[in-house]
Amino acid sequence: MNDEYTPKIIGFLCNWCAYTGADLAGVSRIQITPSLRIIRVMCSGRIDPLFVLKGLLKGADGVMMMGCHPGDCHYQKGNYSARRRYVLLQKLFEDLGFESERIGLWWVSASEGPRYAKVSSEFSEEIKKLGPNPVREEIFI
Amino acid sequence: MTATQIDSNKMPTKGAIVSAEEGINKTIVDIFKKSLEKKCFDAILIPVRVPETEAYAWVLLKDQSLLDEANPLPPIISVQGAKALRSLTKRGKMTQNIAAILRPCEIRAAVELSKLKQIHLDNISLISIDCPGAMPLSDYLADPEKSKKIYKNVLEKWGENNSVRPVCHICNRFSLPSLLPRKSEETSPVEQDEANLPSIDLHIGLLGGNQEKIFLIPVNPKGRKILEELELKSDDSLDIWQTKVSEVQDKKEKIRKEFNLELKEKIEGQEKLTAMFNECINCHNCMRVCPICYCQQCFFDSGALTLSPETYLSRSEKKGALRFPLDTMLFHLGRMSHMVLSCVSCGVCEDACPMSIPVAQIFSLVADQTQKSFDYAPGINKEEPLPLQDFLEDEFHEVETPKEVN
Amino acid sequence: MNEKIGVYVCECGPNISERIDIDRVLEEISSAEGVKVAKKFGLLCSNDGKNYLADEIKKEELTHLVVAACSPREHEQTFMNVCLEAGLNPYLFQLINIREQCAWMISDKEEATRMAIKYIHAGISRVTLHKPLLKKELDSIPDVLIIGGGISGIEAALCLAGKDRKVYLVEKTELLGGMVKKFSELLPYQGSNLAVIEEKIEQVQNNENVEILTSSEVEDVRGFLGNFEAVIKSKSNGSGTKEIKIGAIIVATGFKLFDPKNTPQFGYGKIENVLDALEFEEMSASGKILLKNGNPPKSVALIHCVGRNEKGYCSKVCCLYSIKFARHLQDKLPGIDVSEFYSDLCLPDKADQDYFEEAKKKGIHFIRADDFELKEKDGKINVEYKAAGGKKDSIAVDMTILAPAMVPSEDTSKLAEILNLPLDETGFFKEVHEMLDPISTPIEGVYVAGCALGPKNIPESIIQSQAASGKILSSLIPGKKIEPEVKVSEIREEFCTGCQTCLSVCFYGAISFDEYKGISVVNEAICRGCGSCVGSCPSGAIRSKHFTYPQLYREVLQALR
């Protein structure tokens, strides 16, 4: 599989739900393709849109945001802020003709190990279809 | 100064003459391709045309193919080269060997910035080039094709075609000899050893080559080493080049004197100067593109000057009306006091002014006078201390920001 | 840079060692910038492992520690404690999760190893940017704020004060007692007179542990269990505000009655002698049950379930108090003719059935009906209705008493906003779980009791108050320290432009605005370190300690190597 292209995907996971869910996936020994690199943050509300942008401009093939389901945020409402910021990014990228498919937001609870594995594998497949992020070749950004 | 005053034994007399049938640009570019092959540099900093556009951007490149679109002497100065260099090495020195090909004014700005610890020159070879000046940014953007033709002519008719920017037209530091330390414009170059030669490793001479050949002039051992690695013997005589340089130099000095006299007329006296800046909209573009204005946060942007509405009202009542934005004059004069001793008259400020205020001309005139009176020529040699160093240290402190790094 | 980073890979028994080529990992990372030692160990979370780490830190004089083992959610604290013992600030440490995220998730050993190396590199480049942070300890505040001076609030106050807790009892009216105070009497088996309630009120008033704040409202609350700050605004003379510190909060704001005007068919407010339950309670409490014309009524109709269809829920207590009214009328006005119009009878408690049967025996008519239409008819009230079975019918009575639904009391929603509490679709406060956790809210340390949660009778309310008090007494022990979050947000003053965007996204009210300096200020005792404010600050003036932009950015960079 090494010669097959594995996309470079960055995932910003909130500590309380998504990251715990990801751990659960591991504990349950669910196997996934090693394309996602997790960066743990305390709350999805901490995910600065600039991180996502920077990630993509630095050549990430995709960026995932994951947080607690609405209403379950460990910090009460952080995920609602996250959601608006995600919408902002989505719209921005669409309007700029950027591949907005390269970013995504998912709610993953602490008990949703399988869901974590599912969404991250699915996203990885989508990105594979898209191919490598053209930005990686771009010198004049 | 005059030609005779450039005493040949005080500057490199020998260099390598390289033929340039394929055009100056290609010849130079090929030399640097070779330098990459020969691992004489790890990377090269040079202006490159952005694909599918007429714009030039500074690129630090390893990939030789990128050099195909490179141009050591584009018709315009987009970003001042020193600013590009600063963005590369502000936070520390490079570990790789880098050649930076800059115009003389850009090199001088870089050297000034290295004195101000904004640029780390370690592992960087500064390579200068005879510069006929650059065209006004707006002219070029208005009609790149035409401008390129004009610029070709500029290169052929050194100093005669005045479609370059005014500060370039009167520039008397367009080549290596004119970069030699001098006690003052009048007296001849000081006695010196290589230690206080210009902080340039290699100079590319174009004058006197009338488009058929170029001169590669090593200024110091490092320069000579570069040529050796390029398998170029640096034992050709440079007389043709030198004579041509002095010729142009003489012309320039003359134009410069006249021009500055006229300008002086135009701006001397509070009234006239104020009128000059009447149209300033306080966008601070001039400061933002200036290579010497390196402050993280410009004092004049810091909000320190914000006052209460009452104060504005009473100020207005004195004259019947108060102009906004406030303190535009204060900004320009203040900025002047901060950086004019190091001003290299590169002219990017004027290029960037949306109101076409002749900022560069005014600043360069003032620089001319103040630098003389301090007997200081900015950006010649990195060992030469800044005048009023202490003053600078106090004055240029800006908002302390915690060390954060990318 | 003169960091001395120690990297230690845990074999975690076979868990990691069998699925990741640890030796390759070590040889890869030992060359990374700043790394002084890179070693492996069998089981780092074991006592041997912990001692080993501590010794290493001292022996190698490490400035930073990176452990590659299990999830931070598993053993981050364990290893932070090791650092503490060994005299290394525990925040100069980074735990890399190569078990759950690599060993257990990536089948291919090659890949797993490669990924582990990536993660560790990220950890190394991140840890060098860590700043030592210091834990602070706060005494938790054992005092309690009770909002609402009705029977629930009073009961809770007594429970807590009885355990020597300082209690602030905030009541928005001038009087304690709430709704119950308005009743003429209770159900017989609840203690036939109101003395019980009066006693309780008296006890509260005489209890020096209870500070009673009548004519007052809660204006602002911020903080968390053990460490709340509340602002109480007094509406009475002077109308000053009072800042109090408490450790927990009980919301007991009760209910009000549905306004029958919203159901015009009952003629309330239009037809004379149509009262709602509370008006009748007051009337009978006054001892004078009279019609507008001054004569006692000879016939009375009691109508249940007023507003039930509109509200969509049964208010539970109406049936019983309506029966109570009927029997009260019979006692006070012998020979009076009383009819009870009900749609369903709600008689949940054990004594209720007998109480109802007795009433029937006493000749009170119970009529199952709906589709009411009340009209004025020569000085009397003509109650038209559709009886069970669909037959239209009507009777004329002197007086009608409506039993309106119970609805959330005034400013329930305002309070919900202040406290960040959810409401349910009926507008009452929403419990965490109706069955399993009926008095807790999503906010730790904030409980709701009594009718603020929905219709209840007095005993139920009292039970809930006692339960809430119990929860507080067991969770908020005096002298117990609370450790405020260390990884909090901080404002870099020189960058703050004072736009106050951060205030609007802080759900703990931890950020306030310094008018004088014109910048935002973080209250570190209250900040929980979620970082929402950081994501919202365009000036980059806010930084969340231990999750700064550069630290996370280093991870991004490494991820993309």
Place this chain on the structure above:
Amino acid sequence: MSNVLKIKKGVEQGANELLKFLLESEKVKGIFTLRKMNENGAVSYSLITHPKELQNAVPLFPLMPVNAGKILSGFTLKKAINEPIAAVLRSCELRAFIELIKRTQGSLENFLLISSTCGGVYPLKSLTDGTYKEQVSQYWESAKNAEISSDIRPTCAACEYFIPQQADMTIAIVGKNDLQQECSIFLNTKKGEEFTIGAPGNIVSEDIDTKETAKLREKRQEQKKKLFDELEKNGSGIKALVKTFAACLSCHGCSKACPICYCTLCDFDSKTHEYLPSSHEIELEQKEGIRLPPGTIFFHIGRMIHMVVSCVNCGMCSDVCPVNIPVSTIFSKVGDSLQKLFDYLPGKDIEEPVPFGTYKEEEFTEIGE
């Protein structure tokens, strides 16, 4: 229908008449408006406190040297004014001011806000190259006929919000075919009415929205669509962005001129986004070539993330750009669709919270599932 003060003078003189009245009757302490600086057309905003200075006032002059919203914010940043001042500013400037106030960057208190139905302004270039002279001559003609005046800022030509939202008075220009003879000042608020008591002219009742204004709005909307479609010409994706910003000098003049960019020190000018030599070298290894200074695209999109939801399309950014990048066109395109998405019109309502300072639980619910 609202009350309209009619002054029997050409619209420009009429406006000056009004200002003169306000200042002389001491209803206001000063007047903030455009003022002629010299004969070659330089104008700048001024706080005029002496009637004699009003002779140089050109309140309706179709030029925007700076966005007045930014200036008034600085003016009231320390504290609100405590005496009435009349401020003459355009719809987009007023909207900018309100957006800034939402971020506690100033105060509306004691301002008498005078605005106009805006025919747009000319780019600053037309002043520096003198072309504005003949342009101005036809400006009033097209305004009168509710046409888009040629050569005005692209964003102006595409601006549908030319009828000010929050002004106390609005000087009607668009579609006023009698504006050479008569100046119509709509009194939108009680304040507006009070301040004009005793003013010259007569009061009638009219509606500010007319067939003509509707007509112009339509034209502007068409123009807007055209303008946005043109952007597509560069293609899309990163390549297009690179082309668009190819000439960018990273001078960040756009953010300095932007009224919404209120940060004292822009995040993108701070150390946070500086590179270590090592990070440069990493990237050089990956790409074999890096543009210097770095982060050109990052800056522009990043700035967009920070402010575009409040962008009022005033066009200052494009005007100050030394390399003619159509910044404002790009920003208004993105701003337009984003603002629609959040159902937010910047500067419309001072009570309306900025979208990223708030949220609704029941929105975008399909996301994340």
